[in-house]
Amino acid sequence: MTALDDARTAAVLPDDAPSQARPTTLAKALNMGLRAAMEADPKVLLMGEDVGKLGGVFRITDSLQKDFGEHRVIDTPLAESGIVGTAVGLALRGYRPVAEIQFDGFVFPAFDQIVSQVAKVTYRTQGRARMPLVIRIPFGGGIGAVEHHAESPESLFCHVAGLRVVACSSAADAYWMIQEAIACDDPVIFFEPKRRYWEKAPLDARPAARPAGSTFTSVVRRAGSDVTVASYGPSLPVLEAAADAAAAEGRSLEVIDLRALSPLDLDPVVESVRRTGRLVVVSEAPLESSITADIAARVTEEAFYSLSAPVLRVAGFDTPYPPSKVEGYYLPDLDRVLDAVDRAINW
Amino acid sequence: MTALDDARTAAVLPDDAPSQARPTTLAKALNMGLRAAMEADPKVLLMGEDVGKLGGVFRITDSLQKDFGEHRVIDTPLAESGIVGTAVGLALRGYRPVAEIQFDGFVFPAFDQIVSQVAKVTYRTQGRARMPLVIRIPFGGGIGAVEHHAESPESLFCHVAGLRVVACSSAADAYWMIQEAIACDDPVIFFEPKRRYWEKAPLDARPAARPAGSTFTSVVRRAGSDVTVASYGPSLPVLEAAADAAAAEGRSLEVIDLRALSPLDLDPVVESVRRTGRLVVVSEAPLESSITADIAARVTEEAFYSLSAPVLRVAGFDTPYPPSKVEGYYLPDLDRVLDAVDRAINW
Amino acid sequence: MTASGGDGAPHATATRTGDAPPDEHRRGALGAGASPVAGAPTPRQVVAGLKATASAEDPVQLLSPEGEFTPHPDYPLDVDADLLRGLYRDMVLVRRFDREGNALQRQGQLSIWVPLLGQEGAQIGAGRALAPQDMAFPSYREHGIAWCRGIDPTELLGIFRGTDHSSWDPAATRFHSYTIVIGNQVLNAAGYAMGQVLDGVVGRHDPERPDEATIAFFGDGATSEGDIHEAMVFAGSFDSPVVFYCQNNQWAISEPVEVQSRVPLFHRARGYGFPGIRVDGNDVLACLAVTRWALDECRSGNGPVLVEAFTYRMDAHTTSDDPTRYRTADEGQAWNLLDPIERVRVHLVRTGQADQAFFDGVAAEADALAARFREHCLAMTPPPPDRIFSHVYSEPHRQLDRQRAEYLQYLAGFADTPDAGAQVHA
């Protein structure tokens, strides 16, 4: 139990209190969230490649080493298994390490430690040892990067029992979700939509503005009645744009931000599908054995008789991430989402 | 192009030729298949931990080092990334390495090399370099083993574009599929159902008995009309038993062995579901973001109006593999399959 | 113990031209297998050659196989009858329940047993060097370390009987769970040791508040895994108080240690700039003295240290293994002469520090322990099926909680038919 847990139960602002939200980039919100968590709990440590003086290649840990010291923001040797494997040991010693993996494509050297230790220590010890460990991973494409810098490996972690997997899509979520992840006694793989790092959105960071419940839940970002469209992380703005475009054509899309990928919070999705009869799931990751397949399978099972069309998926293709000059074709965009919406309606 | 490719196009036995099939264990069939591949092509190498003098902990490579020499059956240092990473280099040099991973749970240290090199070299080089590499993995539970020796990680590889993923379920398939895997110019992750290693089935190993087409396809193992049940590897006998039990109750199950997990060969499944209207997919792996989810999503999309019930999944639970004394509860068994069949019929 | 805990740091000398390896490690072209070049040595010949050269690097020894004690200038040890008798008793008891584990597996009571036979000296020496406040990260063969940490041997049974994956509390016992994925725990240990530094419990030199260290156990085969390297890199960079304790029992299942390295494994430390020491792993006194020194170094802030305990796996890799397929009986016989227990017994007898009554007493205690071990094993019941779903997470999990409820309800359906569940799920 940390200070954050107490905060969760603290009084929240009345619904009519004036907001003090300020436009904040998602990157800055993460930085503020990390800072708040470090202030709240001296056991919170940051570690990773270049997280110290440089503040990370995306500056998410900017100035935290300066303010909290080299013993709380640790530049590690260049070895991802080492980062995660030592974070496990630190967690066993009572710390709450937040490990940064520099880019999605570089998490794989740590995969063994994540699958065999991070995910299993609690189960193996029958709950005697906990793994309050956060692994932050900037993910997704669309930034014109070279190979291995634009991947979406989240489904792989969803398949591994013992991990929690979440993805933030806005500044406010970034701020509160990273704190919830750090306060969680289970390991959390925390995906950050790197191409949205510099987009601004309102953030009210006062403790009293903390959302009442967990942020690891699906939320309806926009109500609608014809087709439900659901995604997470970097694709949310694409969904919003699709909802706008659809509205111009007289079609009403309900937009859901899943936020939690494992465990999924499917009740809001199923509830929505019961009304719309149609679901389009969007993700940059390939299709095979993916989180989008999982959502399709589960929603179909739960809302079989409500569905007027199969759950359709708009996703990355079943190829390696392509050279960036063609990534615009690879990534789910407005048109592909609208095309799927059309297909769902005309099934 | 290897000798095996030529063999594929060679004349096959006439349909009425007398079979010379002999009862053979799946383990022995793999051993014979490896031997045949090594005889056919001097570039075929075996490598891994204990594959030499010991013949592997499951004896799949039994006596191959004695017969082909230490330069073709290589005992490697205890390092899985090293095994796969050097196999990549050997493949680049013109060899066709067959790497053994001793148990499912020990493939993760090699995950980075598999995801970032094995799967991507062909794409990266635009086909100038090929990756004719086979990674053999004994997988699945039910053998009373300690932790990490009973996992089913196949879905993780299915999610990674650039790999082919297959699983054999019988002696004959084991024999021909391993040869097809080795002859394939793409990397193949070859899953072997370890708890079926010692089960015998007929094998006709004469070259002329080679199946005409590819073995990386779904096959109908038993025709039926009420419910389609599909699986791969270790669960096939469970499906056969379920079909027997169902038949006793007057229900007819169509049993499909998927064999290829990536790419899936879904046409036979969809064709079957168009007739039965019901599909139960079985796997020992957890459900989240899995191959069973993928099958459910795709079949639902392709046969939406044919389905009388959602595709149901009987699988491992979303937990780490449990202590072996309770694995009987964890593994999909006859009763759970029949229960799903019931639910599909009564949906 | 000072920084010159050695004869003068053979790798301290800087040279302008770098390092050339010793002649015995230079060979002609030679491949993974038989060299295609005629006349080149076969790998086995090279292995044999290496074995010969490797053994030239004598390990630290205090008690000879003949039971003669010689103090070591760098690793002093106060040896008295109590100490010797205690170590003897430890080794005998541990060996006894280890043999019982093998027998229980043969009788179908355990799925598998991992014998420590032959490694009692290496383990009791290291285990008794640990102070209560130190933390230990075992692999899967460390029954002797578990013993020294106060884990009752019966606690080890669940893993091998398949009733659990681990049963003790790692924090309370300061003995982490057994780790099966080779190398993983060594990185975890390196991280734990970083935590000890961050906690300020290293290098205080305050008798009121004893300093702490961490020890990580792994085998000769494990040294090839990337995780071990990364652990040494991290420990080196962060001056972590971790003793890397490698039990080189000459074999990784069927692979001789020469598959893992062309030079002795303790040389690995040279690459990272911390001390590497080879100790006679069948000499419990030497293992105690060297590990105590190494832990002291770590507690003082002079870590890390690599210790290679040169020993022998006298039994199979596990009860599933058949070593006759890959090694000769001679080898085992040669090592029998170096038995870690026997040399302490001889020493005790020869120096008159123990009489027959003592040996009889230990033997009786061993029999009682074995009987208790066996009884406990036979009485163990499988966990209930809902155990599958327990402790996957520390906090509630909507998906899994529902999966669990549904499955238990499904199972309850069988309760109508007597023993239907048992029949189906056996």
Next chain:
Amino acid sequence: MTASGGDGAPHATATRTGDAPPDEHRRGALGAGASPVAGAPTPRQVVAGLKATASAEDPVQLLSPEGEFTPHPDYPLDVDADLLRGLYRDMVLVRRFDREGNALQRQGQLSIWVPLLGQEGAQIGAGRALAPQDMAFPSYREHGIAWCRGIDPTELLGIFRGTDHSSWDPAATRFHSYTIVIGNQVLNAAGYAMGQVLDGVVGRHDPERPDEATIAFFGDGATSEGDIHEAMVFAGSFDSPVVFYCQNNQWAISEPVEVQSRVPLFHRARGYGFPGIRVDGNDVLACLAVTRWALDECRSGNGPVLVEAFTYRMDAHTTSDDPTRYRTADEGQAWNLLDPIERVRVHLVRTGQADQAFFDGVAAEADALAARFREHCLAMTPPPPDRIFSHVYSEPHRQLDRQRAEYLQYLAGFADTPDAGAQVHA
């Protein structure tokens, strides 16, 4: 070159008690960050201290920063005007297109550029040591090696412009694709070298059929990755003909090399029992001589060898990086005096082996190359969308082939509306 390619193998001496590290590597308790113990040195102080001690191990040098040539007894090199002028030209041309790459990125023509500035000596030395039959595995900064392998610099552009992931044929050029995941290629190289042994092209010593070797390039940061360790383990165990060529440019993005190791990186070889040599990486002649020796050793079957080229990353990590955040300008200025090109120029001038016409000629050639490089870049067109689906597999793939067909059909739907596709997919 004989086995005694050094002054006598400082780590060959076996001692009874193992290795103690040199005093300068022993420190008090110290953590990842500020030690909680008052008065303990900060990590930065330790880093500074280490930097001082590390530089005490002088690297092999043939040509001083002042342009003075001194032959080296262990690494002989026939130096004549042609050689010197050739190396000079190589370095100037490579630097020139490297700078043009930076400029193209600044002008929005490339997504990113990875500069080699400062590492021309380390790369041209190693690259020119390679024989045609040798195989090279680069990381992502090896533009100078690419140059020596005959890869036209324009071939490097696609990766950084985002039109492809690699464009040359690794087998035909004997230069593998750039590898971005740190450490991966070093294992691939170790495997390739195993293949050379299996093919019998090592240690033949037959002038008609030159022997082969492999070289793997990686950085100082990379040395911490498990893959590098496993590569050294495999190479050691299989006597593979691979030169591990580490360009220690002092930085891994923002992390100084001391984060990776408390001792010089070439020491790592000591742990595996093969030679490790530190060479002045800004001395192209020393890099050539040492790499040639190392490759020869490998071709003869005496591999592997580790070479640490001690050099400096004079520019940012990539064009995305801002080194002012983590290192001081002084440091760069100190290294400017050690510029690898300048010392060859001075030597050529001082010894009268090149006149102004030569230098002008090279400069003109460099300008022409840069112009061609730029023009090529500006003319590059993005690949068509179906490129996404090409060469994922070598053999047909039912699922992907269908996905491709469906998507291309979908895209074709936009063809009706002029430039709709461009607009949507830009």
